[in-house]
Amino acid sequence: MQFDAMAPVPVARRHVLVTFAMEAVTTFAIIAFLGAVAVAVMGADPLAAAAAALRQTLAGQYEVAGLIALSLPLMIVGFAAAASFKGGFYNLGLEGQLILGAAIGSIVGAHVGPFWSPLHIAMVLVAGGIAGGIVAWALSWLRVRFGVDEVVSTLLSNYIVILFAIYLATYPFRDPTRFNGAMHRIAPSARMSTLVEGTELTWGLAIVVAIAAVLYWLLHRSKLGEDWTLMGRSPSVARNCGIDARRFGMLIMTSSGFLAGLAGAFMVSATQHRYFANLGLGLGFDGILIAMIARYRILAVSFWALAYSWMLLAADGIEQEIGIPSEFAQVVIAIVILGVAVRAGLVSWIVAQVRHLSKPAAPLPATPPAPPPAEES
Amino acid sequence: MAAAPAPQVCVMLRGITKTFGPIVAVDGVDLELRTGEIHAVVGENGAGKSTLMGVLHGLHAADAGEIVVDGVTRSFRSPREAIALGIGMVHQHFMLAASLTAAENIVLGFEPGTATRSSLSEAVSLGRTVAERFDLRVALDRPVRDLAIGAQQRVEVLKALYRGARILILDEPTAVLSPDEVESLFDRLRILRAGGITIVFISHKLREVMALSDRVTVMRRGRTVATLATTETTREQLAGLMVGSDASTNKPSVPKGRVAGGSPALSLRGIATPPRPGNAGLKSLDLDIAAGEIVGIAAIEGNGQADLLEIAAGVQAPLRGTVAMFGRDVTGEDIGRRRDVGLAYVPEDRHRDALALDATALESFNAVRRPQHWSDWLRPAASRSERRRVAELMRKFDVRPPDPLATCRSMSGGNQQKLVFAREFSRDPKVIVLGQPTRGIDIGASQALFGRIWAARDRGAGVLLVSADLDELFTVADRIVVLYEGCLAASLDPASAAPRDAGLYMTGARHAI
Numbered sequence: 083m084q085f086d087a088m089a090p091v092p093v094a095r096r097h098v099l100v101t102f103a104m105e106a107v108t109t110f111a112i113i114a115f116l117g118a119v120a121v122a123v124m125g126a127d128p129l130a131a132a133a134a135a136l137r138q139t140l141a142g143q144y145e146v147a148g149l150i151a152l153s154l155p156l157m158i159v160g161f162a163a164a165a166s167f168k169g170g171f172y173n174l175g176l177e178g179q180l181i182l183g184a185a186i187g188s189i190v191g192a193h194v195g196p197f198w199s200p201l202h203i204a205m206v207l208v209a210g211g212i213a214g215g216i217v218a219w220a221l222s223w224l225r226v227r228f229g230v231d232e233v234v235s236t237l238l239s240n241y242i243v244i245l246f247a248i249y250l251a252t253y254p255f256r257d258p259t260r261f262n263g264a265m266h267r268i269a270p271s272a273r274m275s276t277l278v279e280g281t282e283l284t285w286g287l288a289i290v291v292a293i294a295a296v297l298y299w300l301l302h303r304s305k306l307g308e309d310w311t312l313m314g315r316s317p318s319v320a321r322n323c324g325i326d327a328r329r330f331g332m333l334i335m336t337s338s339g340f341l342a343g344l345a346g347a348f349m350v351s352a353t354q355h356r357y358f359a360n361l362g363l364g365l366g367f368d369g370i371l372i373a374m375i376a377r378y379r380i381l382a383v384s385f386w387a388l389a390y391s392w393m394l395l396a397a398d399g400i401e402q403e404i405g406i407p408s409e410f411a412q413v414v415i416a417i418v419i420l421g422v423a424v425r426a427g428l429v430s431w432i433v434a435q436v437r438h439l440s441k442p443a444a445p446l447p448a449t450p451p452a453p454p455p456a457e458e459s
Numbered sequence: 460m461a462a463a464p465a466p467q468v469c470v471m472l473r474g475i476t477k478t479f480g481p482i483v484a485v486d487g488v489d490l491e492l493r494t495g496e497i498h499a500v501v502g503e504n505g506a507g508k509s510t511l512m513g514v515l516h517g518l519h520a521a522d523a524g525e526i527v528v529d530g531v532t533r534s535f536r537s538p539r540e541a542i543a544l545g546i547g548m549v550h551q552h553f554m555l556a557a558s559l560t561a562a563e564n565i566v567l568g569f570e571p572g573t574a575t576r577s578s579l580s581e582a583v584s585l586g587r588t589v590a591e592r593f594d595l596r597v598a599l600d601r602p603v604r605d606l607a608i609g610a611q612q613r614v615e616v617l618k619a620l621y622r623g624a625r626i627l628i629l630d631e632p633t634a635v636l637s638p639d640e641v642e643s644l645f646d647r648l649r650i651l652r653a654g655g656i657t658i659v660f661i662s663h664k665l666r667e668v669m670a671l672s673d674r675v676t677v678m679r680r681g682r683t684v685a686t687l688a689t690t691e692t693t694r695e696q697l698a699g700l701m702v703g704s705d706a707s708t709n710k711p712s713v714p715k716g717r718v719a720g721g722s723p724a725l726s727l728r729g730i731a732t733p734p735r736p737g738n739a740g741l742k743s744l745d746l747d748i749a750a751g752e753i754v755g756i757a758a759i760e761g762n763g764q765a766d767l768l769e770i771a772a773g774v775q776a777p778l779r780g781t782v783a784m785f786g787r788d789v790t791g792e793d794i795g796r797r798r799d800v801g802l803a804y805v806p807e808d809r810h811r812d813a814l815a816l817d818a819t820a821l822e823s824f825n826a827v828r829r830p831q832h833w834s835d836w837l838r839p840a841a842s843r844s845e846r847r848r849v850a851e852l853m854r855k856f857d858v859r860p861p862d863p864l865a866t867c868r869s870m871s872g873g874n875q876q877k878l879v880f881a882r883e884f885s886r887d888p889k890v891i892v893l894g895q896p897t898r899g900i901d902i903g904a905s906q907a908l909f910g911r912i913w914a915a916r917d918r919g920a921g922v923l924l925v926s927a928d929l930d931e932l933f934t935v936a937d938r939i940v941v942l943y944e945g946c947l948a949a950s951l952d953p954a955s956a957a958p959r960d961a962g963l964y965m966t967g968a969r970h971a972i
Contacts, residue, residue: 324795
């Protein structure tokens with residue numbers, strides 16, 4: 083083949099949605115298979131388990147509404163993780179930022195106001211976001227100013243921040259009518275109103291959809307997102323192209339912290355209505371997992387947060403009806419996550435083998451995801 | 460050098476074809492390597508040299524064709540299988556672990572000792588044995604990051620020899636070396652040849668090919684055009700075969716001159732940077748570049764030219780001193796703001812500093828566009844008209860493929876560099892800072908890039924050009940400044956001085972200032 087420099091190059095590009103649908107279908111097939119094997123190993127009937135799982139999660143509007151309600155905070159914290167990882171920063175302090183956001187949001191909801199409800203809700207969310215943002219900003223400042231590795235500092239910050247939140251709930255803002263470690267219930271004007279009666283699904287759904295839309299534009303379509311991605315791909319190229327890598331890095335971390343704090347405040351305003359000591363534990367790391375599975379894409383994060391919630395609820399259903407402990411589902415989830423993590427490499431390997439056997443050659447598959455680089459300049 | 464009476468063929472490639480998606484990189488290529496020869500493979504960027512070598516050392520699986528090693532047809536699925544048959548590769552970008560010592564790097568992956576316990580002292584002594592046998596001296600116990608580039612390259616060669624390479628492929632080994640390091644590399648390659656090692660030498664530099672090789676294979680557009688005995692050919696003939704015409708490598712006659720008067724395009728005053736291991740830093744350097752002047756910097760790696768580039772571009776802030784563009788003090792302004800007032804910057808290290816490999820050409824273009832107003836951040840990154848404009852520029856600068864959505868990873872090194880040039884030169888720059896602009900680029904493409912530099916100069920831009928290639932400096936620059944140990948050692952006029960003179964100042968053998 084002679085290469086004509088002036089002719090357009092016929093490179094086939096699969097539509098994003100097609101790629102995504104293929105990913106989703108493969109992954110669900112793997113989940114179903116592994117789940118069936120796990121159930122069979124436990125000596126139960128996989129079909130009965132599947133029926134139980136579906137009954138628990140998708141039987142009617144209550145189940146579906148419950149599923150969506152559970153996934154909303156996960157989505158926001160997943161966005162937080164995606165934002166930082168996409169920009170090349172490992173914010174592992176999402177957990178602490180989320181919990182501090184919940185605590186501060188709870189304080190603003192209970193001790194400030196009441197106001198006109200949308201305003202009060204916005205105040206709760208923004209206060210929580212700012213709380214998380216300040217923590218992440220401070221850690222990124224340490225990184226930029228003193229070169230403190232943010233993987234270590236954010237991870238360890240969780241202990242300090244979470245214990246501080248528990249202190250707030252145990253002493254200054256404690257609700258004396260409750261057990262230790264719970265704050266006052268927030269004012270009714272700070273609570274999101276219910277969308278589907280009898281469930282926990284609130285109008286917060288609209289807020290999350292709006293956040294997703296805005297983030298999608300900012301991170302995937304706009305000039306800001308392009309520079310954000312470049313920071314994740316190569317901070318030194320970003321620097322040589324004129325991006326102020328230090329300030330931009332702090333922006334990335336701070337936005338991530340803001341979203342995490344907002345997720346915590348969202349939980350308070352939407353469902354929990356107060357902060358208490360165990361609220362949100364583990365959610366930060368769930369968010370990181372979801373973001374990694376979704377390869378830091380905002381819409382994919384929404385999808386996988388929903389899928390992850392579905393797995394949790396399905397496991398509960400199987401436990402209730404079949405008696406397999408839901409902890410067992412965690413094993414399946416862990417295996418699935420491992421599988422998804424290697425998926426990209428595996429799929430391109432299979433594609434390469436197939437191409438090798440069947441000629442003429444097909445266009446190259448989509449590029450595999452690269453994890454954000456660990457080091458900076 | 461005359462070939463042995465009955466040359467023994469050690470490797471035969473027959474009808475090798477390799478495609479990447481729609482692009483045929485190598486198309487039915489034959490190549491024959493004889494034991495104990497230095498075989499040069501020359502060709503323009505994208506001619507298929509690297510892909511062919513990738514097939515030979517097991518990195519790529521050929522779509523068609525066969526590889527015959529010592530009379531037996533083989534197929535490799537990995538470089539490990541190739542090295543088991545004695546075929547080793549020294550990449551242009553070294554594959555070394557910077558924090559490990561030279562000895563550890565040499566034995567990496569093939570450590571002596573048992574599976575659970577590797578013996579370091581044994582590694583050092585094994586490394587030393589190999590090093591002494593081929594007269595390749597390196598400080599084996601030093602971490603690789605502390606070694607000079609030439610020494611790192613020797614570590615790469617030793618690594619291949621340690622693994623039992625009889626056939627050594629060197630991918631543009633001289634691209635990163637200073638002139639005296641090139642000479643010493645050539646001496647060592649001749650020693651290896653005398654020791655019965657077959658060397659495949661990939662290069663763009665015909666002068667080096669003529670000086671070193673026994674035979675030359677010329678590739679063009681994925682095919683072999685000719686294989687010739689070096690003694691029976693000329694630079695002109697090779698150049699003609701490479702580009703597909705009788706184009707000679709003679710310098711184009713371009714008038715050189717500078718616009719007199721006015722404030723200098725770039726003015727550095729008393730610039731100092733901290734010294735680091737293997738890098739002298741700058742010591743109170745003064746340098747003025749007039750509008751319409753190309754100043755070439757000649758220096759051996761580590762004498763301050765890297766700092767000079769970063770200071771001039773605004774990537775690094777000087778310890779002391781001031782930087783001015785057209786009389787305006789820009790010392791405190793970063794590269795983004797300097798770009799806004801007409802700076803173009805081509806960094807030395809393309810992959811680290813100029814292009815993100817996973818980014819598309821379009822994204823790479825957009826990367827240097829700095830938003831002026833906050834609302835610019837929210838605009839769509841890739842509009843249709845933007846895409847058309849980039850495609851247009853890519854065609855104009857002959858980037859192949861001219862597809863704005865192609866990733867940088869999918870392009871050859873030469874095309875990546877053309878992309879960088881397209882990005883930097885399309886903004887009508889007034890001050891141009893160039894680090895090794897033609898490193899790893901073939902003659903045809905280099906000539907085109909030189910043309911861009913001259914055209915910008917003639918429009919009144921001031922150009923700072925750092926290059927390890929003295930021929931290039933003497934061809935392109937209007938004035939050559941030699942740096943030695945972070946100080947100005949000499950200022951030469953390329954019309955009257957010769958590269959040899961520059962060499963004396965570069966090595967500190969002579970001092971003029």
